[in-house]
Amino acid sequence: MQRWVDGRPTGYGGSAHERAWKAAVREAFLGVGMPAGTRVAVTIDVRLHEDQVGRLEPDLDNLVKTTIDALDGVLGARLGTAGQRLEADDVRVARLTASKEASAGRPAGALVIVEEMVV
Numbered sequence: 001m002q003r004w005v006d007g008r009p010t011g012y013g014g015s016a017h018e019r020a021w022k023a024a025v026r027e028a029f030l031g032v033g034m035p036a037g038t039r040v041a042v043t044i045d046v047r048l049h050e051d052q053v054g055r056l057e058p059d060l061d062n063l064v065k066t067t068i069d070a071l072d073g074v075l076g077a078r079l080g081t082a083g084q085r086l087e088a089d090d091v092r093v094a095r096l097t098a099s100k101e102a103s104a105g106r107p108a109g110a111l112v113i114v115e116e117m118v119v
Contacts, residue, residue: 001074002113003028008049009100009110011062018066025070025112032074032114034092039117040075041095042068048100049108064098067112074114 007024010017034040046063069087072078076089094117 001029001032001115002111003032004109004111005067006107006109008052008108009046009058009063009067011058011066021066022070024109025067026073028112029071029074029114033076034074034114034116036076038092039094040092041097041113041115041117042071042093043097043111043113043115044068044099045111046098046100047103047106047108047110050103050105052108053102060098060100063100063110064096067110068093071112071114 005024005028007021008017010021012018044064044067046060046067048057052058068075068090071090072088074088075092078087078089
């Protein structure tokens with residue numbers, strides 16, 4: 001499954017930006033699910049908002065974590081840290097590829113691909 005997620009990719013911090021990003025990811029994958037118990041490969045190609053480039057640029061690993069956590073509808077859900085937030089069952093992710101780039105006048109967001117791995 002491949003989806004373009006519009007919005008401002010954001011890492012952790014509990015900010016309104018993080019909540020909005022996770023909501024955008026969930027909306028893009030609404031109604032999509034992977035068969036229970038299967039391993040998946042995830043590709044995330046992030047296009048940063050123009051105000052995120054440079055000194056305020058988020059770390060790629062943090063962008064990946066928030067994006068995958070919002071895939072709870074696709075991967076199944078589990079309770080996160082101290083049972084306080086909903087996260088995806090990311091133990092199912094067996095392969096991960098990620099990149100980030102500046103938007104350079106193009107819309108910010110991310111191309112997110114989730115594929116079942118066949119062994």
